[in-house]
Amino acid sequence: MGRYSQNGHLVNMNKNYEILFEPVKIGPVVAPNRFYQVPHASGMTEANPRVRASFRATKAEGGWGVVSTGAVSTHPSSDDSPLPFARLWDDNDIRSHAMACDAIHEHGSLAAVELWHGGAAVMNRTSRMAPYSPSGIPWAATHVGFMGHLRPRIMDAGDIRDVINWQVAAARRARSAGFDIVYIYAGMGYLGYEFLLEEYNHRTDAYGGSVENRVRFVKELIEATKDAVGDTCAVALRISMEELRAKASEHYASQAHEVVSLLSDLPDLWDVKMDSSPTDCGASRFRPEGAHEPVIDFVRQVTDKPVVGVGRFTSPDTMVSQIKRGILDLIGGARPSIADPFLPKKIQQGREDEIRECIGCNICISSWHDGVPVRCTQNATAGEEWRKNWHPEVFSKPGSDDQILIVGGGPAGLEAGLIAARRGYQVTIADRAAEFGGRLIYETSLPGLNTWGRVRDYRLYALQQMGNVNLYNNSELGADDILGLGHQRVAIATGSAWTKSLYSSLEIPVGELDDPSVYTPDDLAAGVKPEGPVLVFDFDNYYLGGVVAESLAQQGSPVTYATPAGHASAWTIMTNELPFVHQALHKHGVAVHTQTLLESFDGNQATIKDIFTGEAQSLNVNSVVIVGLRLPTDNLYHELMARPDDLEAAGIKSLERIGDALAAGALVHAVYSGHAYARQLDVLQDELYLRDIPVAEIPPGPVIALSGD
Ligand code: ADP
């Protein structure tokens, strides 16, 4: 299949990639190709049925042969609130799922549903039922990380029957909704997985003890689901392998080998993964593409059924290699499918250089933890397909002949320029730096952050292919330059600046330290090398303070890291990075002080203070780097706004700030801001609305009679 690329050349699919487009039989259904969007959270519950349907259908449109839901609870005893899970608790829940299935089927893809019982890993905060567990052992991460304090009940034989019956009822509802593949979930600390692990399963009945007994619950879930829907739906098992693979088995290479051998050809599909979110959805800072392989590589040798697995695959060569080497049959994608729903189509059309590759920042996961629809750094349209009517590959025509000037070519400026250019506007982007990329130029040089450069590279490459774009580097613009350039619309994307503010015991930024050996990340970006020993004082709490400390230590300085928060880079708990930040700091000999304020610094000595007890401590350091408050660099904007007559005389119809120049944030905020700016050019204000329709207003869908109920 051929297609014109961005630079107007007819291109065809690379022959090596044809294998990726072969159909794969999965039980009674056939996936049209090997691109399989594995289950992943979307933050879109039954309350947002159209948001969810559009989000998933866009991936089907983009060529994913199978498109799955996130976790769909089978019963109120599996209630993960306040996290935004989905459910199939009763027949009323069918319609909203049917809407998504129909939308996925419209593009010829299969729809899969990840039926799920959370066991002891959920707190049932809304349903107020006692959580279920094999032996009353709480799931550690749930209790420590997410502050639950309700301990689970111990399931008796009747409870086991109940859970299986709830799975069966949900599976039947799933079939009624139109799903083609129905899951059993035995991973990530949820109920099936708790039965598999001896730490959580102390039972002395037929469901505990030997591996054969511990696997029985999962086996019965599969058998019951197959009996209920297996004639028309494929039945998939999603299972975590990391801990089982590390456990010795009497007769097999590991307990993972034993479990897979015992279940072998029972499920129609094996969906294999790691055990906890930080390893399963590893951030690129700490984990490369394909990091799952050493754990899951044996499964395909132990079963004749197809195997799907993930690994943040964005390179078609890596995907082909996974198949040719016999690791996977289907290329699983969660994050790559969020960052670029059209990844398969781009490969099929020979446009793989246009793939918007996931950067592995895990902002998508943070949005699940935030309880909102999925947000993505690379793809500003993710989650906005319905609400804002934003399609990742389709753009409305320009509403005028206005020429657009964007001052600043960081993530916000590049995204605004790209989207405005794709709409057809004549776009100019000017940046004072020698290179485009803004903050990314420095930040991608820090340990583990190289992959984030894809935010710049994807946009810059695309912009360079377009005839309606002028890119000027080494071009600092002042107010008079802007007034003289003859553009009708100006976006100020000049970023932000780190301040030397301290942090008070009232937990607000206060007056700055003025010693000449106090620096900010902007100084480091400009090439300053602080004299060691260095104290990094971080109250930004995202990645930068931790990674700056790691980088300085790597360069040979003795480094102390202090923060008022309870952990280093505390917010990275939201992006699955926190444990690895601490490991990295430890590895590089960085002393970490948490719950700490910086009191004073005289060039040789810093005084830090415990935030609760006030106990002071002196540190012999020659430099301090403060990673704290960041404020917009918006002087250009204010200078121009103070000259309304000049703006009018210059024919400038609009002057706006975007990205960090408006409000300093993470990359995801800058890209979104740039995207929104360009989408909204010449669009009437009343067309910019958020929309969703309550589920009750959805016309009755294709709900068919439940057979066998
Ligand atoms: P954002 O994340 O909002 O895109 P960045 O800080 O990454 O912000 O990028 C801002 C960019 O703006 C930087 O590349 C910087 O060089 C550029 N810039 C700042 N002031 C000017 C100016 N007056 N003229 C041209 N470019 C500018």
Ligand code: SF4
């Ligand atoms: Fe990838 Fe980051 Fe987007 Fe998640 S938010 S899909 S990790 S680019």
